[in-house]
Each structure stands twice: as structure tokens, then as C-alpha cells.
Amino acid sequence: MASEGVRMSVEGEGAAHTLQEARKTLESAQGEVVLDFSSVQRIDSGALRALDELAETASGKGIQLVLNNVSVDIYKVLKLMGLASRFSFRA
């Protein structure tokens, strides 16, 4: 069954895993998927790759990915990696 406005919390220490799992959520999502980054203090290459793949999948399905409560340190990394433009950000 399709679901709208899906919201997921990204784990601080297991961000890559959560983001990989989020791709499964996209299968049945519509409209907007919100990922809460409140617990995420650091981001590694695995999580960045997972985010990239998630954005790719979302783009293919016309789903808007919204990242909530991203710290400025993570935001800076996303900008450096050229990933920031693929998401919307909310405080």
C-alpha cells in the first residue's frame, strides 16, 4: 500500500545502514520522505554513498527527500560532495 509523508530517524552510529534501509521505504512512498538527522554527529563515506544512492532512487520515483535537523558540519560535507542540491533542508 502506498504511504505518504514517510518519516525516518537516521541513527547516529549506523547512518549508512539506516540510509540503505530507507531505500526500501521508497518502494512504497509518495510525495515526500523526511529523514531526521538529529542524532547524526559525523558522516562517513559509507553514509555519503548511501545518501547518493537514496537520492538517485528518489529522483527516479519523483519523491522529494527532505533532511531535517542536519548539523552545519554535516551540511558542509554535503555541500563539498555536491550532494546538498539533491535534498531539501529543514531546521
Add this chain to the structure above:
Amino acid sequence: MHHKDVSLIDATGGQNVVKAAYSSGKPALGVGPGNTPVYLEKTADLGMAIVDIITSKTFDNGTICASEQTVVIDDEIYDLALKKFAELGAHICNEQETALLGRTVIDPATGFMRPMAVGQKASDIARFIGLAVEPNTKLLIAPIQGVGPAHPLSVEKLFPVLSVYRAKSVDEALKVCVDVNHAGGIGHTAVVFSRNDGIIRKFSQVINAGRIIVNSPGSIGAIGGVYNDMVPTVSFGCGTGGGNSTMDNVSVYNYLNIKRVARRTRAPMWFRVPNQIYFNMNAVECLRQFPSRSTIIVTNPILEQIGHVDIVRRHLPLQTPVHVTVIPEAEPEVKTVMQGLEALNFYEADQIIALGGGSVIDAAKIMKLKYESPQADLEELGAPFLDIRKRVAQYPTEKTKRARLIAISTTSGTGSEVTPFAVLFDKERGRKVTLADYSLSPDVAIVDPQFVMSMPKALTADTGIDCLTHALEAGVSVYASAYTDANAMQAIRLVFKYLPIAYEHPDDEEARTMMHNAACIAGLAFSNASVGVCHALAHAFGARFGIAHGRANALMLPHVIAYNASVPAKFMPSPHQRAYNAHKKYATVADQLGLGGNTIEEKVKNLLAATEQLLDRLEIPRSIAALGISKEAFEQAVPDLTMMAFDDPSWRPTNPRMPLLSELSELLWSAYQGRSQANAVEAA
């Protein structure tokens, strides 16, 4: 740019000239574009900041690429800031005027500033686009709501037009500054006005700019030498983010080719050992001087059974709470160490007494490490290194708890009671993990021969040869020094004299005492000079085939002596020694032992023979094959063993010969096939 006499190009200006410089085939320094964000934070000296911004933005009519472009202002001071700007000659644009500016001074087709506006006065720009302003207007200020194509004035504007943004929080302010920074200004310049050091540091961390100007004008601040001590320039390198080869303020220093004449120097060395070593019979009595609120004795089951633990208990100060934790295996695993750690935490130990051989003492060292610094990552700390003083892994210095580590060795021995090394068995990967740091050295070493009187023959032989191997390897190590040689030579003499006696007459107190001291003395030597390929190979096949460490060393030792004494295929870089001299060191050992010989070759041969004779006397098997390991099994293991030995830190960078993989394999096969019957030469 292509002229043959041009050696270096320094290109400052538009991106076209920079690109031409980099494409010329000549070494080039270029600069990148700027889009300077400014964070005007609520704690800033507002009056000073406003004057600085106007000074900077009107300097050369805003043509300096480091000048302010978008000022992000905290909500609390936004209105006051704009009021002050206006009082000092700035025109604050309303919504329509901002839109007009955005359509006119920025080319909508490209999103970049229009060249015709560059370097023009504010009043001229206003007149040109039909904006009514006061005659002496210095600056046009345009409030914007974001960064990007929908906000054309968020780009670089090399004229006196300044964008401002109202930020409702520090987080929002920093993110908008990052946005501006990344919108065509990576690596260039950024400015922060604040009296909050934490904010300044955070800003500096998240912004990618070669110049973070604090509480001063952007353009003149970035130029350097006026408001700060930066090197003066008008060429601002933006680093690789900006497509440049440097992030410097480019100056004459970048034009210089600097040569360095590096004379050979004798590097500073060290001799680090525990500052308390108690030795000879009943040295354990020294325990009385160590008060403790909670003592854990780490030991193995046999030592508890034969009463050694009771001896230790008796000599502790009265009413010391004592608990015993037992290491069951001969070669403890990581898991065992973690279980011992639980005991330390449960009893809140302030003293750990490691009573046992090398395995027990090593386990205690690691327990102490994890107890005092729970966050220590053993995997990370066990990473290989070339120089113990210069490595990536940092052993923790901050400790949540402290415990005195007293090591009482019960073999003669590994010398672990004085060494900075701890070796554990990683069962999952089937290999040994070596930790090395002087913080691991026990605080106190007790070398009391009463604890070795009952050592069985095989253990006496194995640990005795381990001691000899330590001393011989330390003796020929590239890191050998006068300090370590003194200890190594003494240990070698003691072993050759007393080990056979201790083996054949286990009740001989003098022999046991001397061997026990020899093990510690050898430990002092290799704590500082380290060991070599014998240990590396012994670790490898010992772990694979379950051979005790000392015995594995014994099987390897004669072959390694012969190997090290031969001319190397690859020399080990040795800044601490004048030349290759392992063969001479062995010859010196032969002289010390009175083995005779007229040439170095003869002396080395005599040392080999004496070593083999010693091994025979100790009934050490002559080969790995003699242990019952099949040739097929060994052959299958050799490739892995070779790589394990090659990766083992024991020989880096201390073995006098840098081993090739093929040489390590040959050594393994030599040890498998065994040593020949040597001509017996009695050691003096």
C-alpha cells in the same frame, strides 16, 4: 607564457588568464573567484563592524575579490545594523529596488555580475539603473532571502553593492554562509565579526576559505600585513576547491626554489625502562611498600594451584583487599582480556599484580590499558608503524582511572615485566596482535627466582631460548646502542653459562637466579632495540601450528643468525649505525663467549655452532618437521606465514637485513627441514 625563459607564471585576474596559465605547460600559480560571506554575529562590536565593512567594500570601489559580498546578520541586531549602515552613507534598498538591482547588475543569462558595473561608484550605479539615492551614497545594500539562482544578488559583486540576510539562529547563519561560500567562492575568503570565540572557531571549521578574517575588513584583511600578520598579497590562492595549486597569499616566497642541505645526523635515541626493578631471591618482599585499596592478581590456574599466589598475598601490606583473576589459556585471547577487565571494574582496582609468564603479563598490560582508558581501540593501536615515535595511532594519555601494574615473572623468560610490548592472540583471524608503547610498561618489575624454581624442563628450555633470542636480536638490531648492547651482551653471557645448568639441575638456585635476571636484562635491551625476523617468523608459524613462543624462536634462531650474518640482498636503512655490521656484532658475541676464531666468518660460525650445541643440550627439536607437522600442511601454510611474518612489526625497521618475501619463505623451509649437526664448541 610559452617563452622558453619563463620558469613560473603567477596569474591574477579573471579565470581566463588563470586557465591560460595552467594550460601553458609551465609551472603556474593561479587564483580563484571569491564570494565572501560575512557573519555579523550578535556579540560583535557593531559600530566597528559596520565601519570595517563599509571601508572594505568601498576600497577600490569593491574590486578586490576578497571584499564582502553577503552579510548574514543575526536577527537580534539586524535592524540596528541596517540603521547604522544608513547613518554612515549606505542606501538600504526596498523590495522593488532589490529586484531592480538583481535584474540590472547581474546578467540573468549567466547569473554573473555585469562587467560594466565592476569598479563603479554606488551613486553612479544607482543613477545608471534609475535608482534614487542620496548624492554621497557609498554603498547599495540589498536584503535577500536565500542563495542561488532565485536570488541573483547572492553572487560575487565586484562593486559597492552588498547583500544582507536576516538569520534567526546561529545554525541558520552558518548554513547560509556555507551556501554563499560554495556559490562561487570556495577557498577564497570569509569574514566573521564576533566576540564569541566558540562561534569564530565554528565558522572557521565549516567555511572553506584560505583566509578567515576575524573582526576586520575583508579586502584589506585578506591582503595581509595591515590588520593581521598574514603575508601581504593581492593574489589569493583558493586551493584545489577553487582550482588552484595553492591556498596561500601568493608572495615572493612562492617564487623561490628553496634547497635544503641535509647532513647525516645521529638521531636522538632513548633508553626507557621501568624505574623500579627488584631482583634476587625474595624480591617479592618489596610488595610491602605498595599500599592499595583494591588489588587484583592476574595469573594462570597452575600458579594458583602450586601456591605462588599465596606467596604474593602474604607479602602485600596487611588488610589489602585482594582478588584473583585467572587467565586460562597459555596464549590469551582478546576475549579473555575483556573478561579480566570486568574484574578490574567490579573491584575498582588501583593495583594489578601480573603473576605469570609473558602471556599473563601481556594480558595484564592490556587490561590495564582498557581499564584506564575504556575508549582505547586495540585494533587501531595495533596498527603497524615504522618509528614508535612517529605513528598515526595515539595511545591514550587521558585516563579515567589509574592502577599501578606490578609484574612478577614466573618464567626466564619473556622479559615482559619490563617491556613496552603486549602480544595477544586474535583467534578469529588466527594471528598475533602486537601492541607497543612505553605506557604499557609495568610500573614495577619483580624478578624473584623463587617463582621459577619449579619450572618444568621444557618451559625452562623454551623460555631460556626466548631470552637468548631477545638478546641476540637486540644485539644486531639497527636500533642497538651502547645502552642496549651492554644489557644484550650480559644477557647472552648469562644464558650460555646458566641455562644448561638450570635445565639439567633445576634446583640450582644460582642458575635459576642468573637466568631469571638474564631474562629481565634481555628485556631491558629489546625494550629499546626491539627484535627482528626471528620473532616475526616465530609469531607466524607459532600461531598457526600452536607452538609455544620460546620453542618457535628456538627452531628459527640458528637459521636467522646465519641469515643476518650474510651479505643482505636489501640493506635496512640504518641512520643509527655507520654501516652494515650484524656479522661483526655476532663476532663480538663469540669473543665475549670465548668461542675463538680468527676472522669474523670463523667467529660467526663458532657462535652458530655454540648455539646449536646449546639447543641440543636443551633437547630442543632440530626441526619443525620433528614436531610432527606434515610437509603438506607446512607447504600449504608457507605463503600465509610468509605474509604474516612480513607484516609483523617485530622486524620493522630493526632487523639488520631487510627481508624479501622469498627469503622469509626460505627461512621457514630451513627451519622446517632443520639444522645440521654443528661442530661442538664449548662456551666459556
